[in-house]
Amino acid sequence: xxxxxxxxxxxxxxxxxxxxxxxxxxxxxxxxxxxxxxxxxxxxxxxxxxxxxxxxxxxxxxxxxxxxxxxxxxxxxxxxxxxxxxxxxxxxxxxxxxxxxxxxxxxxxxxxxxxxxxxxxxxxxxxxxxxxxxxxxxxxxxxxxxxxxxxxxxxxxxxxxxxxxxxxxxxxxxxxxxxxxxxxxxxxxxxxxxxxxxxxxxxxxxxxxxxxxxxxxxxxxxxxxxxxxxxxxxxxxxxxxxxxxxxxxxxxxxxxxxxxxxxxxxxxxxxxxxxxxxxxxxxxxxxxxxxxxxxxxxxxxxxxxxxxxxxxxxxxxxxxxxxxxxxxxxxxxxxxxxxxxxxxxxxxxxxxxxxxxxxxxxxxxxxxxxxx
Numbered sequence: 156x157x158x159x160x161x162x163x164x165x166x167x168x169x170x171x172x173x174x175x176x177x178x179x180x181x182x183x184x185x186x187x188x189x190x191x192x193x194x195x196x197x198x199x200x201x202x203x204x205x206x207x208x209x210x211x212x213x214x215x216x217x218x219x220x221x222x223x224x225x226x227x228x229x230x231x232x233x234x235x236x237x238x239x240x241x242x243x244x245x246x247x248x249x250x251x252x253x254x255x256x257x258x259x260x261x262x263x264x265x266x267x268x269x270x271x272x273x274x275x276x277x278x279x280x281x282x283x284x285x286x287x288x289x290x291x292x293x294x295x296x297x298x299x300x301x302x303x304x305x306x307x308x309x310x311x312x313x314x315x316x317x318x319x320x321x322x323x324x325x326x327x328x329x330x331x332x333x334x335x336x337x338x339x340x341x342x343x344x345x346x347x348x349x350x351x352x353x354x355x356x357x358x359x360x361x362x363x364x365x366x367x368x369x370x371x372x373x374x375x376x377x378x379x380x381x382x383x384x385x386x387x388x389x390x391x392x393x394x395x396x397x398x399x400x401x402x403x404x405x406x407x408x409x410x411x412x413x414x415x416x417x418x419x420x421x422x423x424x425x426x427x428x429x430x431x432x433x434x435x436x437x438x439x440x441x442x443x444x445x446x447x448x449x450x451x452x453x454x455x456x457x458x459x460x461x462x463x464x465x466x467x468x469x470x471x472x473x474x475x476x477x478x479x480x481x482x483x484x485x486x487x488x489x490x491x492x493x494x495x496x497x498x499x500x501x502x503x504x505x506x507x508x509x510x511x512x513x514x515x516x517x518x519x520x521x522x523x524x525x526x527x
Contacts, residue, residue: 162479168321188261209258212243216265216268220269266286267282286306288303328458346400354393413464430463432467458479478509478512
C-alpha cells in the first residue's frame with residue numbers, strides 16, 4: 156500500500172471520500188449503540204445481543220457501500236443486507252421500546268447509508284419511501300414516517316454529494332491530463348512542421364542541383380565542378396539547420412514563450428504568476444528555452460495548481476507546487492540536455508524539491524556569449 160505522500164491529488168480525494176463514508180457509517184451506528192447501553196443498564200444483555208447482530212449488519216452494509224462506490228450493483232449482498240434487516244426487525248418487535256428503537260435506527264442508518272451509493276431515480280424514491288414507512292410502522296407514529304423520509308433523503312444527499320465531488324475532481328484531472336497530452340502533441344506537430352519546412356526545402360534544392368551537376372558532368376562542362384560545390388554548400392546549410400532544430404527548434408522569443416506558457420498553463424487549470432523584469436538581449440533565448448522546458452515538465456510530470464516564473468538580476472526561476480513525492484536521483488533527459496545547451500553560454504541550471512514545491516533555477520554568468 157502506498158503512502159499518502161505518494162498518492163496523486165485525485166487518489167487522495169478518492170481515499171478521503173471513501174474512508175469518510177465508511178467512518179461516518181460506523182460512527183453513527185456505534186454512537187447509537189453505546190448511548191443506548193449507557194442509558195438503559197436494565198436491558199444491557201438484550202443490548203449486547205442486539206449489538207452483535209448490528210455489528211454483522213454494519214459489516215454487510217459496508218461491503219454494499221464499497222461496491223456502490225466502485226459503481227457496481229451487488230444484488231446478492233443487497234439481498235443479504237435487506238434480509239438481515241428484516242430478520243432483525245422481526246426479532247426486535249417483542250423487545251422493550253428502548254431496545255427496539257435502537258435496532259430500528261441501526262437498520263435505518265445501515266440501509267440508508269449503504270444503498271445511497273447506488274444510482275437510479277426509482278431506486279432512490281423506493282429507498283426514501285421505504286425507510287419512511289419503516290420508521291412509521293415500527294413506531295406507530297405518522298409524524299415519524301415523514302421524519303424518516305426526510306432523514307433518508309438527507310443520507311442520500313450526503314453520500315451522493317460526496318460522490319459528485321469525487322467525480323468532478325476525477326474529470327478535472329482527466330481534462331488536465333488530456334490538455335497536457337495535447338500540448339505535447341502540438342509541440343511534436345510544430346517540430347515536424349519545422350523539419351518539413353527546413354529539410355524539405357534544402358533536400359529538394361540538393362536533388363535539383365545534383366541532377367544539374369550530373370548533366371553538366373556528362374557533357375564535360377567545366378561548370379559541373381562549381382555546381383557540385385554548390386550542392387555541398389546547400390548540404391552544409393541543411394546540416395547546420397538540422398542541428399539548430401535538434402538543439403532548440405528555431406530561435407525563440409522570450410516574450411512569446413512567456414505568453415504561450417501563461418495561456419497553456421491556464422488552459423490546463425493552473426494559476427500562473429509572471430514576474431519577469433527586463434531580460435538582457437543575450438539572455439532572452441536561453442531564458443525562453445528554460446521556460447519552455449519547465450512548462451513542459453509541469454504539464455507532463457506534476458500535479459501543479461500554481462506556477463511562478465520570476466527573473467531577478469541574473470537568476471531565472473520557475474516554481475510549481477505539484478510534487479507529490481521526493482523525486483528520484485537524476486533530473487531527466489530534458490533538463491540534462493538543457494544544461495548541455497546552457498553550459499557554453501556560462502549559465503548553470505539547478506533544481507530543488509521540498510514537497511509539494513519544485514524549483515528550477517538558472518543563473519547566468521556575466522558576460523554571456525551571444526548565441527551563434
